[in-house]
Amino acid sequence: MFVHSKNFLCLVLFLCLSGVSTDTLGQDKAPPKAPKTRETTPVPHAEPPEPFHEDGVTSERSMSVDPNVAVKLCVSEGALKINGWNRNEVRVFVKNGRKFGMKALEKSAETGKVNWLWIAHNSVGPPRPASDCLAGDSIEIDAPIGTSFDLSGRAARTTVDSIKKIKVKIVEGVIMLRNITGGINAYTSQGDVMVENSGGAIALESTTGNIVAIEVSPGQIGDLLRAKTNSGAITLQKVEHRQIEASSISGSLLFDGKFLSGGIYNFRTSNGSIRLAIPAASSCTFKATYGFGSFKSEIPIKIITENDTPRARTVVATLGSGDAAVSLTTSSGSIGIRKTDAKP
């Protein structure tokens, strides 16, 4: 037994020593492998583009166009102002910026005038990021009031007034839209979106900014108003759309107006409050679902069902004859209904 034990101890000692020596030698010969990393596709950075004052000129151009022209452009940096006027002409003014050109993409078969126009930087040499985009201290565009704009940009403060329709997508910057009659599709990743006195199907989206819509109405039956932000607040005032979808994650939501007969209204927040300011004589059916929040109403409502389970509640209640359907959902926020003096 003793002999076996000694042999075993010798064997163990030998193995330990050989293991240590192998480790020591191995450190000199083979360096440790680098940890595996996942291959990623390179994406353009959100850094500001190269200085746009490369041309550094102030220039102005104009072109005769169809009254219902569609204009496409991109702005890499600058304050952009678009204004509708009663002339069948597009005029572009760039102050202290890049040189640009106006290219007719299509002409009307009836009038022979340009009905699709592209305004772009006259880039020379190899294509670079945003090389087609306009840039300058300020960019002003006058266009017929029937114009539809398709605009994209990086960092641009955008103000648009009195045109027919606009689709705008920018990475950073505030978007202010007024008197747009034929519909709006506005997105900014960082900045507020404000819409006033406009009509048609409206989609407003911001990642971190606030959304405000005042005095907006549908262009035709079924037009939807959609407002969505992650961190910002949403304010809807005097909105006449019969279909509204508004959602925010950590921001609050305010609806100040009337619920129209047959309308469908969906308001949703995760952590923000939902506030409704409506006339006492409104006619709607509420379905309020909330997790850790609360539900209060200044206006006497008739509760149809109340599912009062711990940690999550659903209240279905009517006001008047209950014509409009209003869905209010929040996880941690509160829901409140306030009375206004406005007539229904």
Add this chain to the structure above:
Amino acid sequence: MNGKCFEIGTIQAFLDGETTPEVSLRLTRHVAECDGCARLMSTAEEESSLVFSALERELDALVPTQRLWSRINDSIAEEKSSAPFWQKIMLFARMALVNPSLTAAAGVVLVLGMFAAFVSLNDSVDSNIVSSPQTDQPNDPAPADGGTAEIATTADGSAIPSELELDPAHAVTISRLSRKAIRDLAVSVNARSSQHEIKPVTADYRVAAVDSYLPGEESYVKTISDLKENVDTQKDTVMTPSNRVSYERDMAVVNDSIKRMRDVVKKNPRNQAARQVLYSSYQDKIDLLNSVAQREELIASLR
């Protein structure tokens, strides 16, 4: 019976199928008209479903016959060996007096035995010292691709047992127990389970994969998983620091909401309000992830 209302025992017996057809009929008619009894029955049903979900594993488990027999045999052997020490001494002394040479031989064997025990004890200590690093090697939780692994641990850091320890005696008779007895048993099972409170290592959406999915939850979780994989590789390059702060804050808000609502739904699967808020939170998370992808797409389009 309390007035026209039924006692909880009768309602429980009805749910267990132990009432006579006449009583069942009367109770059914009464519950249809009485809100109080309807609520009582609903509560009892929920309790039953809770109990049976807690005991699902035990009820579905096969009876471990072999293990039971080995346990029984071990118990018998143990009982035999646990005879009082003085009885053994007396027996040995009696034998020694009968045969002195046998006593001498036994003495030699005893001395040798003690020596052997001493040597073998030393050997075992040495071998333990050598082999301990192997046994102490932690289980490697990291997946091969280097991604984060989902590990469920107990509050005290120990591993969760693969299945609840079940007494063989219980295993044999559990299927014959009445619902009431099972409910009592569930209390003790829950008490044991509470000692192994599951604590996710990372507050991640994939925690759902550790537990079973709630109805309708799987598609949300898979969509989020796909989106998150894409966004995680891009968010550092696509988002500015302020955007990133907002994103992480909103993600924390949504994750907290999902976690809390999921707990509520798990406790009471019939809570439709909690379910709606849960799915709404999942949708928020998808929207949040999409917002990063949308920004990335926009930046890429501005080349």
